[in-house]
Amino acid sequence: MFKKHTLTNSPISSLQQQKQRAAFWFLAPMLFVLLCVAAWPLLRSIYFSFTDTSLTDLYGGEWVGFKNYLSWRTLSSGRTIYSGTLVDPAWWNAVWNTVKFAVVSVTLETIIGLMVALVLNAEFKGRGLVRAAILIPWAIPTIVSAKMWAWMFNDQFGIINDMLLTVGLIDHKIAWTANLDTAMLSVLIVDIWKTTPFMALLCLAGLQMIPRDMYESAKIDGIHPIKVFFQVTLPLVKPALMVAVIFRTLDALRMFDLVYVLTPNSTATKTMSIISRENLIEFDKFAYGSAQSTLLFAIIAVCVALYIWLGKLDLNGDQS
Amino acid sequence: MKKPWQYVNASFLAVSIAASAIHTAHAEEIVLVSGAVGKDIEILKEIVKPWEQKTGHTLTVFPMPASTTDQFAQYRLWLAAGNADIDVFQTDVIWAPQLANNFVDLTPYTKDIINQHFPSIIESQTSNGKLVALPFFTDAPALYYRKDLLEKYQKAAPTTWQELTATAKEIQTKERQAGNDNMWGFVWQGNSYEGLTCNALEWVKSFGGGQIVEADGSISINNEKAIEALKLAKSWVGNISPAGVLAYQEEDARGVWQTGNAVFMRNWPYAYALGNMETSTIKDQFAVMPLPSGTENGPSAATLGGWNLAVSSYSTKKDASISLIKFLASEEVQKYQALQSSRLPTIMSLYDDPDIKQQQPMIAQWKDVFLQAVPRPSAPTKIKYNEVSSKFFSAVHATLLGSGSAEENLEVLEYELEELKGSRW
Numbered sequence: 001m002f003k004k005h006t007l008t009n010s011p012i013s014s015l016q017q018q019k020q021r022a023a024f025w026f027l028a029p030m031l032f033v034l035l036c037v038a039a040w041p042l043l044r045s046i047y048f049s050f051t052d053t054s055l056t057d058l059y060g061g062e063w064v065g066f067k068n069y070l071s072w073r074t075l076s077s078g079r080t081i082y083s084g085t086l087v088d089p090a091w092w093n094a095v096w097n098t099v100k101f102a103v104v105s106v107t108l109e110t111i112i113g114l115m116v117a118l119v120l121n122a123e124f125k126g127r128g129l130v131r132a133a134i135l136i137p138w139a140i141p142t143i144v145s146a147k148m149w150a151w152m153f154n155d156q157f158g159i160i161n162d163m164l165l166t167v168g169l170i171d172h173k174i175a176w177t178a179n180l181d182t183a184m185l186s187v188l189i190v191d192i193w194k195t196t197p198f199m200a201l202l203c204l205a206g207l208q209m210i211p212r213d214m215y216e217s218a219k220i221d222g223i224h225p226i227k228v229f230f231q232v233t234l235p236l237v238k239p240a241l242m243v244a245v246i247f248r249t250l251d252a253l254r255m256f257d258l259v260y261v262l263t264p265n266s267t268a269t270k271t272m273s274i275i276s277r278e279n280l281i282e283f284d285k286f287a288y289g290s291a292q293s294t295l296l297f298a299i300i301a302v303c304v305a306l307y308i309w310l311g312k313l314d315l316n317g318d319q320s
Numbered sequence: 321m322k323k324p325w326q327y328v329n330a331s332f333l334a335v336s337i338a339a340s341a342i343h344t345a346h347a348e349e350i351v352l353v354s355g356a357v358g359k360d361i362e363i364l365k366e367i368v369k370p371w372e373q374k375t376g377h378t379l380t381v382f383p384m385p386a387s388t389t390d391q392f393a394q395y396r397l398w399l400a401a402g403n404a405d406i407d408v409f410q411t412d413v414i415w416a417p418q419l420a421n422n423f424v425d426l427t428p429y430t431k432d433i434i435n436q437h438f439p440s441i442i443e444s445q446t447s448n449g450k451l452v453a454l455p456f457f458t459d460a461p462a463l464y465y466r467k468d469l470l471e472k473y474q475k476a477a478p479t480t481w482q483e484l485t486a487t488a489k490e491i492q493t494k495e496r497q498a499g500n501d502n503m504w505g506f507v508w509q510g511n512s513y514e515g516l517t518c519n520a521l522e523w524v525k526s527f528g529g530g531q532i533v534e535a536d537g538s539i540s541i542n543n544e545k546a547i548e549a550l551k552l553a554k555s556w557v558g559n560i561s562p563a564g565v566l567a568y569q570e571e572d573a574r575g576v577w578q579t580g581n582a583v584f585m586r587n588w589p590y591a592y593a594l595g596n597m598e599t600s601t602i603k604d605q606f607a608v609m610p611l612p613s614g615t616e617n618g619p620s621a622a623t624l625g626g627w628n629l630a631v632s633s634y635s636t637k638k639d640a641s642i643s644l645i646k647f648l649a650s651e652e653v654q655k656y657q658a659l660q661s662s663r664l665p666t667i668m669s670l671y672d673d674p675d676i677k678q679q680q681p682m683i684a685q686w687k688d689v690f691l692q693a694v695p696r697p698s699a700p701t702k703i704k705y706n707e708v709s710s711k712f713f714s715a716v717h718a719t720l721l722g723s724g725s726a727e728e729n730l731e732v733l734e735y736e737l738e739e740l741k742g743s744r745w
Binding site: 055056058154155156157173174175176177178179180263264265266267277278281282283284285 | 389392393396397400418421422502504510511512513562563564565566567568572575576579581703704706707710713714717718721723
C-alpha cells in the first residue's frame, strides 16, 4: 500500500485515491452484507423461477426455461393450451387487487396525512403530546393491529357494528371481513388507520423546512390562505411528499401481513405477495411461486422507475 | 440451550458435580414444537414429568400459533432447511404424505404398541409403507345443541340437516320474538380455510356425494348430491347462520355459541370442556351428538382430525425423541389427557375405560362420532393435498357467498382438479 504512489502520482490525485480506497474499505462490510442478504437471495429466487425446484428438494431443480411464466402446447386437434403464471387468472386477480389497494390507500393516506401534518404544524397548546399520540397506530405491530381490528369488525360482537347500529347508520349487522364487497374496504380502513401517521410525520418534516418568512410576506401581501397553500406550501413540501409517496407505494405493492391476518384466502383481497407465498410454501410449487415473486419484483421496479421519471419531468416543468 | 445460571450453579455446587456428571452424561434436551390452544402447553409440561424423571432427559416445548396452515408453512421451511434444532413435531393428520421424507420411519420402534391404536389412524399416518408419525390424540367434530332451548320448544335433536334447518329457524324466530335479538340457529366454520374443507366435506359426504377425491384417486366432487348439499348450506347463510359465518373459524363460532347466542354449533371436542367452564353462560345446558345426515336414516359424516408426533430426520437425538413420543402416545398419557382436557384417545380400549366413562361421559359418546369419521383426501392426493383443499374450500366459499351457483362452481372445480392431477396425483 505504501509503495510508490507518492513518486508516480501528483499529490492531489494520490490523496484522492487514498480517500477512495479508504471509502471502499469502510463500505466493504456493508456491501458484503447487502450482497449476502439482498442480492444473493434475489438472484437465487430469480434462478429458481426458471427451474422445477420443489421445497422438498431444494437442490434438485432442473432448468426449464420460461415454463413457469408462460408455456404452450399445440394439441393434435390444433387447439393451443397456454399455462404459466402469465395466463393464471388467480395471479392477475392478485395483481389487480394489489394495484387497487396501493392506489386507493396511498392516495387517501397522502391526503389525510398532509391534512394532519398541516394541523400539527400549527402552533397550539399540547402540540408535542398530540404529535406523539398520533404515532401510536404506526407503532403497533401490524399483526397486533390486524387482530385487534378483526375483533372490532366481527359481525356479532364487534364494536364497529354495534356503534353503527346504535347511531342508526345501518339496520343490520354487516359481515365486514366475510363479504366480498366489504373485505377490501376493511383492509383499506385498517391500513389507512395504521399508515396515515407515518405519512403525516414525513409531511410534517417537509413542512417544517419551509421558511416562516415566506408565509409572513404572503400575509403582508394579503394573499388568501388557500392560495398560499397551493402556491407556497404545496410546491415546497412536494419533494418530501414525493419521497413519502414512493415509500408507501413500495410498501403497499408488497403488502402481506394485514391481509394474511384479517382476510386470509379471500379472493377479493389476495395480494401478489400472498399468492406467491401460497405457491412457494403451501402448494409445493416452489418454482412457480418464485416466478410470481420475480414478477412482483419486476412490477415494483417498473413502478419505481416510472414514478421517478414522471416525478422528474414534473419538477422540470415547475422550474422552467 | 442451558441458561447461563445453570452453568454458574453447577460450578458452585462442587459436591454434586461428581454425582450429576454420571447422570447428565446421557441426559439430552428434546425440543418439541406444537400448536397451542388453551392450556395445552402447561398440561404437556405436567405430563412429561414422569418421563423426565425416568430417563433424565428434559423436554422444551416450543409453542406455535393454533392455525394448522401457519404451522405447516413454518415446519415446511424448517424441514426444507434441514433444521436440527427441533427434534419432535406435533403434526396434523393430513400432513403425513406431504412431510414423509423429513421424518424418521417409526415402524421398527413401534411394533409392540401399534395394534392398540385405531387402524384407520395408523393408516392415515403411513405413507408408502413408512409410519411417519405416532398418534397422540384424535379429533372428530360433533353437533353441539342447547338442551334447554330444544326442551323449551319441545323439539327433538335433529338427525338430518333438513330437520336441523327447520328446528333452528323456528327456535331462532321464536327466541327473537321473545326479545333475544342476537339469537342464531346454527354456527359453524365458513371462513375460506382448511376448516371449511372439513365442514363442506361433512355436508357432501352425508348427502352421499363422495369425498371430493376418492381413495383410488378419482375426482368425484361434481355430482347431484354434492350440489344439493351445497345448496342447503347456502340457504343457511344470513338465514339461520349470521352472514359473518363466512369469516368464522373455530373460535369465532365458539364465541357466538358460548355467549348463549346459538341453538346449534358444529365444532371439535375442545369446545366441550370450555363450554362447561364456570364462566360459561351455557354451562350444563348443552349436549353433543353426531352430525346430522343428508337423508332420512342416512349416514352421518364427521371429518377426521387429530394430532400426531413425528421425529425429525435431522434430529441428533433420535433415540431420546423416539422414547418421548412413545411415552406421549402411551395409554397412561392418553388417559390423563382424556380426563384433563377432553382429548379423544387413539387407543381403542380407552373408550371402555371406567374412569373415562365416569368423568368424561362425552368421550364414550364420541366413539360413535369417531367411527363414522371420514378422512380428507390427503392420502390419494399426496403432496398436492393443500392445493386440492384450497381449490375445494374456495369453490365452496364462492358458492356460499353467492358468486356463482353450486353447479357452476363444482363444474369448474372438477376441471381444475383434473388439470392439477394431470396423469396421476
